[in-house]
Amino acid sequence: MSEEEIEQERVDSVVKEINEKSIKTAELYEKAHKETSSVEKNYVDNAKINTFEIDDRIETNAEVQQQKQLVATTIQTEEILERQVHTLEQLGDSPYFGRIDIQDDGDPDQEQLYIGLASLVDDHQNFLIHDWRAPISSIYYNGALGHVSYETPQGKQMTELSKKRQFQIKEGKILSMFDTNETIGDELLQQVLGEQSDAQMKNIVSTIQQEQNTIIRDTTSDLLVVQGVAGSGKTSAILQRIAFLLYHSRTSLNADQIILFSPNLLFSHYISDVLPSLGEKNMRQVTLAEFFSNRFQGLKVETLFEDYESNNDRHLSDIKGNKQFKETIEHYLNTLESTDLSFTDIIYEGTPFFKKEEITQIYTRLPQNMLSADKFTATKNALTKRLKKRITEMSTSDPIREEIDSLSDSQYETYLIDYKRDEFDNVDDEISYIGTIILKDRFNIVYDAIYNNYFIDIYEQYAKFLKSAISADSKKTFQLNLELHKIALADAAPLLLLRDLLSGSGQNRNIEHLFIDEIQDYSPLQLLYLKNCFPNAKLTLLGDSEQALFHDLVLPTKFLENLNQILKIKKTNLIILNKSYRSTFEITNFAKSLLPDGNNIESFTRHGELPKIYFSKNRSQALSSLITLINEKDKSGQPLTIITKNITECNILYNELRASVDITKITDGDRSIPPTTIILPIYLAKGLEFDSVVAFDISETNYVSQNDLGNLYTLCSRAMHSLSIFSIEALSPLLKGSIIGSSVHIV
Numbered sequence: 001m002s003e004e005e006i007e008q009e010r011v012d013s014v015v016k017e018i019n020e021k022s023i024k025t026a027e028l029y030e031k032a033h034k035e036t037s038s039v040e041k042n043y044v045d046n047a048k049i050n051t052f053e054i055d056d057r058i059e060t061n062a063e064v065q066q067q068k069q070l071v072a073t074t075i076q077t078e079e080i081l082e083r084q085v086h087t088l089e090q091l092g093d094s095p096y097f098g099r100i101d102i103q104d105d106g107d108p109d110q111e112q113l114y115i116g117l118a119s120l121v122d123d124h125q126n127f128l129i130h131d132w133r134a135p136i137s138s139i140y141y142n143g144a145l146g147h148v149s150y151e152t153p154q155g156k157q158m159t160e161l162s163k164k165r166q167f168q169i170k171e172g173k174i175l176s177m178f179d180t181n182e183t184i185g186d187e188l189l190q191q192v193l194g195e196q197s198d199a200q201m202k203n204i205v206s207t208i209q210q211e212q213n214t215i216i217r218d219t220t221s222d223l224l225v226v227q228g229v230a231g232s233g234k235t236s237a238i239l240q241r242i243a244f245l246l247y248h249s250r251t252s253l254n255a256d257q258i259i260l261f262s263p264n265l266l267f268s269h270y271i272s273d274v275l276p277s278l279g280e281k282n283m284r285q286v287t288l289a290e291f292f293s294n295r296f297q298g299l300k301v302e303t304l305f306e307d308y309e310s311n312n313d314r315h316l317s318d319i320k321g322n323k324q325f326k327e328t329i330e331h332y333l334n335t336l337e338s339t340d341l342s343f344t345d346i347i348y349e350g351t352p353f354f355k356k357e358e359i360t361q362i363y364t365r366l367p368q369n370m371l372s373a374d375k376f377t378a379t380k381n382a383l384t385k386r387l388k389k390r391i392t393e394m395s396t397s398d399p400i401r402e403e404i405d406s407l408s409d410s411q412y413e414t415y416l417i418d419y420k421r422d423e424f425d426n427v428d429d430e431i432s433y434i435g436t437i438i439l440k441d442r443f444n445i446v447y448d449a450i451y452n453n454y455f456i457d458i459y460e461q462y463a464k465f466l467k468s469a470i471s472a473d474s475k476k477t478f479q480l481n482l483e484l485h486k487i488a489l490a491d492a493a494p495l496l497l498l499r500d501l502l503s504g505s506g507q508n509r510n511i512e513h514l515f516i517d518e519i520q521d522y523s524p525l526q527l528l529y530l531k532n533c534f535p536n537a538k539l540t541l542l543g544d545s546e547q548a549l550f551h552d553l554v555l556p557t558k559f560l561e562n563l564n565q566i567l568k569i570k571k572t573n574l575i576i577l578n579k580s581y582r583s584t585f586e587i588t589n590f591a592k593s594l595l596p597d598g599n600n601i602e603s604f605t606r607h608g609e610l611p612k613i614y615f616s617k618n619r620s621q622a623l624s625s626l627i628t629l630i631n632e633k634d635k636s637g638q639p640l641t642i643i644t645k646n647i648t649e650c651n652i653l654y655n656e657l658r659a660s661v662d663i664t665k666i667t668d669g670d671r672s673i674p675p676t677t678i679i680l681p682i683y684l685a686k687g688l689e690f691d692s693v694v695a696f697d698i699s700e701t702n703y704v705s706q707n708d709l710g711n712l713y714t715l716c717s718r719a720m721h722s723l724s725i726f727s728i729e730a731l732s733p734l735l736k737g738s739i740i741g742s743s744v745h746i747v
């Protein structure tokens with residue numbers, strides 16, 4: 001038998017085992033599903049029970065709590081089984097993708113281990129497949145054959161790695177297999193990268209590269225910064241990292257304790273299949289604007305995209321985004337007189353329950369040297385105490401007694417659900433008890449207002465701060481936005497930071513991991529604010545300083561240094577990815593030639609056509625060439641993606657084209673991309689990739705300064721297989737150095 005036949009025989013026997021397990025697991029899942037439905041029904045029926053005797057009711061309450069717990073447990077079991085069914089389905093199709101032959105030091109036997117999406121053991125507890133995240137599987141991704149090490153619970157174990165084999169298996173059949181002596185060989189990667197783009201990002205589990213593996217398996221850093229060139233697999237690696245962390249800390253970490261900040265809704269959707277395809281639940285995903293908007297009830301925070309497209313005063317935004325601005329806020333708060341605080345009434349049913357004068361008085365009487373956050377806590381405690389006192393006083397008042405008198409017997413008994421009559425000394429105590437419950441319920445809204453610091457008008461306070469720290473004009477602009485129920489993105493973080501520092505609130509200690517993609521678009525103050533918000537979270541920040549769309553390019557080393565200075569975290573790890581996988585060799589070479597330090601970028605050797613430059617005398621000639629190209633690509637089943645510099649250009653070009661070709665315009669609110677010719681501004685294309693990209697109007701008058709370089713580089717690096725650049729009249733000076741030699745095809 002040939003090697004391939006032997007391997008196929010093994011695949012067949014493993015698939016047989018998987019199929020048997022699949023049937024059993026599917027049965028268990030069905031059973032669990034039925035169990036959940038019955039427990040849920042039981043819970044609803046019990047919750048509805050309306051008993052007359054108080055004793056019964058107390059018992060019922062305990063039983064309902066028990067049932068509730070039971071519902072949660074059965075739902076969890078059902079979810080686990082559902083995921084197992086799905087994973088087994090995937091394994092049945094492609095049980096594994098790698099094999100390593102190892103012999104541990106001191107062990108007389110050699111072992112063959114097969115590596116796949118998840119572990120599989122037979123009835124005798126033999127591993128048929130090892131999970132790619134298991135410590136031993138790291139050998140597959142790391143380094144060459146020979147003497148290597150891997151982590152075990154007992155420490156480092158040395159082993160002799162004598163074979164590393166890669167497989168491509170589909171529907172249980174080996175399509176290809178080859179041995180490699182380096183890290184994961186190029187052949188499979190060539191194939192994967194040569195495929196057409198997909199509406200959804202794919203996992204890279206079978207071809208993870210060594211440096212990406214370091215990112216994925218880092219469990220010790222509190223701050224992991226990944227600075228990677230366009231297309232180097234930053235996003236792919238961190239999604240694999242999330243799957244790894246969930247496996248590594250499976251008893252203490254769940255997907256809800258991980259948040260990923262993504263650049264826009266399109267991107268959120270684009271990556272949403274990766275974790276489920278790895279058998280894991282998705283982490284929480286949020287854009288910066290969504291996150292901020294949740295914190296400002298009823299107000300809309302400008303998105304990164306809107307900020308980018310706006311005429312916002314960049315100089316002012318830079319001031320508000322600078323890390324020194326935190327010090328400005330702190331200084332303002334430290335020197336703030338209590339009379340300058342914008343306290344406001346706590347309103348109950350249209351009238352003040354606590355007047356701002358009363359609140360100011362409580363605050364002012366506190367010791368001067370107390371921190372403002374402590375003063376806030378003390379004020380809140382004092383207000384809560386006063387609220388309780390008022391409730392106690394009112395609980396025996398005539399109106400409340402009258403209200404209690406008018407209760408029906410069953411309503412009355414409901415209030416006493418946790419008590420037996422004879423526990424009260426007299427009727428007055430019983431009535432006062434019921435009155436307190438009624439009033440606590442009624443004034444819960446006041447309690448909420450105290451708890452959430454609604455007694456300070458934070459917007460008014462921030463406006464005062466802006467006037468004193470920046471200018472009266474900047475205060476006015478902020479207030480004008482407020483009237484329109486809007487907050488500029490540049491104001492969101494300083495405003496929340498001011499509120500949180502003043503009141504000592506706003507922290508979520510439950511989040512264990514915070515991931516931020518496209519970090520270069522965040523201001524230092526926004527990063528500081530997020531770190532402050534999630535004090536227990538380990539940070540993984542990824543970005544590409546060269547894709548910065550607002551600023552001049554910053555050299556990677558400087559970018560990393562800046563980050564370290566801002567966040568001041570001790571256990572840090574910086575990983576630089578220089579190899580670009582997305583685009584063909586020709587496109588990456590062209591894109592990197594745009595950058596001053598582009599030589600650092602390594603192109604993956606997957607060849608394709610040269611980038612094309614279309615020179616046109618005027619706009620109508622450029623449009624007509626573009627229409628011809630769209631029609632050609634449409635016919636060949638590879639629709640084009642046209643990327644413009646901004647939304648204005650996008651709208652103009654879309655209107656020029658729509659009468660002649662079938663084209664879809666993508667907007668900020670879109671969540672997915674149709675498989676047709678599309679047009680979108682560069683900001684929305686962040687993090688995404690497309691088969692054939694058109695860059696329109698890369699002309700002398702449109703891409704002028706070094707400021708546009710990040711834009712242009714990001715744009716070109718979205719293309720996987722084909723890139724066409726259209727210039728009108730004269731070509732942008734930013735491209736002049738890139739068209740020498742045979743690096744482009746002139747049309």
Ligand SMILES: Nc1ncnc2c1ncn2[C@@H]1O[C@H](COP(=O)(O)OP(=O)(O)OP(=O)(O)O)[C@@H](O)[C@H]1O
Nearest residue numbers: 204207208209230231232233234235236581582687
């Ligand atoms: N190890 C790998 N195996 C297979 N494909 C890979 C690998 N690494 C990266 N890729 C592919 O390269 C492309 C770019 O990856 P990804 O989007 O993660 O890069 P990025 O660094 O986040 O890019 P950008 O900053 O430009 O948005 C994707 O198609 C991804 O699947």
